[in-house]
Amino acid sequence: MEVVWRSEQEDREATLLCPDATLSRESEGRVRSTAPDLLRNEFQRDRDKILHCKSFRRLSHKTQVFLAPQGDHYRTRLTHTLEVAQIARTIARALALNEDLTEAISLGHDLGHTPFGHTGESALAHCIGRHRGMAPSNPEIEGLYRHNQQSLRVVELIENGGAGLNLTFEVKDGIVCHTGEVRAETLEGRIVATADRIAYVNHDIDDAIRAGLLTEGQLPPSTHAVLGENHSARIETLVSDMVTASASEGDIRLSPHVWEAMMELREFLFRKVYMAPEVLEEVDKATRLINTLFDYYVAHPDEVPQEYHSISGGDELRAVSDYIAGMTDRYAKSRIRQLFEPNTLSF
Numbered sequence: 001m002e003v004v005w006r007s008e009q010e011d012r013e014a015t016l017l018c019p020d021a022t023l024s025r026e027s028e029g030r031v032r033s034t035a036p037d038l039l040r041n042e043f044q045r046d047r048d049k050i051l052h053c054k055s056f057r058r059l060s061h062k063t064q065v066f067l068a069p070q071g072d073h074y075r076t077r078l079t080h081t082l083e084v085a086q087i088a089r090t091i092a093r094a095l096a097l098n099e100d101l102t103e104a105i106s107l108g109h110d111l112g113h114t115p116f117g118h119t120g121e122s123a124l125a126h127c128i129g130r131h132r133g134m135a136p137s138n139p140e141i142e143g144l145y146r147h148n149q150q151s152l153r154v155v156e157l158i159e160n161g162g163a164g165l166n167l168t169f170e171v172k173d174g175i176v177c178h179t180g181e182v183r184a185e186t187l188e189g190r191i192v193a194t195a196d197r198i199a200y201v202n203h204d205i206d207d208a209i210r211a212g213l214l215t216e217g218q219l220p221p222s223t224h225a226v227l228g229e230n231h232s233a234r235i236e237t238l239v240s241d242m243v244t245a246s247a248s249e250g251d252i253r254l255s256p257h258v259w260e261a262m263m264e265l266r267e268f269l270f271r272k273v274y275m276a277p278e279v280l281e282e283v284d285k286a287t288r289l290i291n292t293l294f295d296y297y298v299a300h301p302d303e304v305p306q307e308y309h310s311i312s313g314g315d316e317l318r319a320v321s322d323y324i325a326g327m328t329d330r331y332a333k334s335r336i337r338q339l340f341e342p343n344t345l346s347f
Contacts, residue, residue: 006041013041018096020250022186028169031156042168043100047107049165055111055154061328064117065204065274066211066282073210075203077113081106083203087239088195092188094243101188105174108167109192112150115329116286121147123290124321131298131317150325152176158322162311190252191242198238201265206231208273220268226261238262289336293324296339 004012010025017023024041037045050056059078066074075083085106092102114120122142129141152175156164174189184190208214216230227234238258245255254262273279297304297320304323312319324332 003039006037006039009041013098016096017098020187021097022101022170022188024098024100030166030168032166034166041100043098043104043171046165046167046171047100047104049167050104050108050111050155053111053155053159053165055159055326056107058326058328059110059113061330062113062115062117063329064200064207065279066207074207077110077117080199080203081110083199084109084192084195087198087235088191090239091191091195091242091246095187095191095246097191098188101170101174101186102191104167104171105178105184105189105192106195108155108171108175109151109178109196110147111154111175112152112325113147114145114150114290114325115327115332116290118147119283119286120290120325121145123287124294124325127291127294128317128321131294145321145325146180148176148179153322154326157311158326161307187246187252194242194252194254197262197266198235198242201262201269202231202234202238204269204273205265208269211278213273213276213278218272220264223261223265223268226257227265289332290324292340293332293335294320297323 010023013021013023013025024043027042029042036042040048056078059081060076062077064075064077064080085103088102088106089099091097092099114124116123125142125145126136128144129138130136132144134141152172154164155167155172155175159165170186170189174184174186174192177184177189178193178196184193205214205219209216227237238254241258242252242254245258246252253259298316301309301316301319304319308319308323309316312322327335
């Protein structure tokens, strides 16, 4: 048995990975330089920093789509993150790209997600806009809080009491670019952006079937024809197609007909699941809960932990949104119960 030191691992990367892969020894580095590790390369260190941070642990108690799940098998933000990492690593390995970088980005991409999934994200954005005097219909409101930007804020500033995690440029770029119009600079970051969609489209179908909102037979026949007729077949098709299409094009992508089928499934989910009365009822409750907490802490800024005021640089709305964004679903609910009499609440 022999020890493979970091420098030898880096040599292997240069030999085994494809010319377009991002090599750890060629990283653009960190804001604060640190001595190299004996065993781990820079992207492995970033992965470990993320795994051990508080924001990552809290993902296990942040819900995905079903905000009041009755059962232990529904996805949480943490299980979603792990599914993204698994899919992304499979693709990176098949394309001879950097698995370590891909995994680090995957594990960090949702650190800035709020309690109650995208419902909490939208609610926080509207709370900030309301307190800034913006009209609810103002299209700029949604940009006031975006979870990918908050994920970057978490790793740059919020973790470690304002010091952040001091991650490499490549990991931070992949985290902030996993959603939105701007693509990541690395191929590994682009893999995570698409793996994220592959994961949530498929596991949201699985959870909706478990919740009794769908049956497999209700999915569009056209998507069955292209992607397959069950959860496993769909993921296999999407991953295999992404590998072959990316290898052919020299960039990360799905072939057009497979991409269109996945987007058709996504649109179907919006109509049949995300807008289902059972889901919207919980969305309404979660939105009112976030609004109530936000208004309370704006009125009582002394009850927001001091570290958030220090990090925000005196911006009270930012301090409040950082504090609430970091809450788990159950902690947000417990704060509501502690702050208000039950008979005064409408949710």
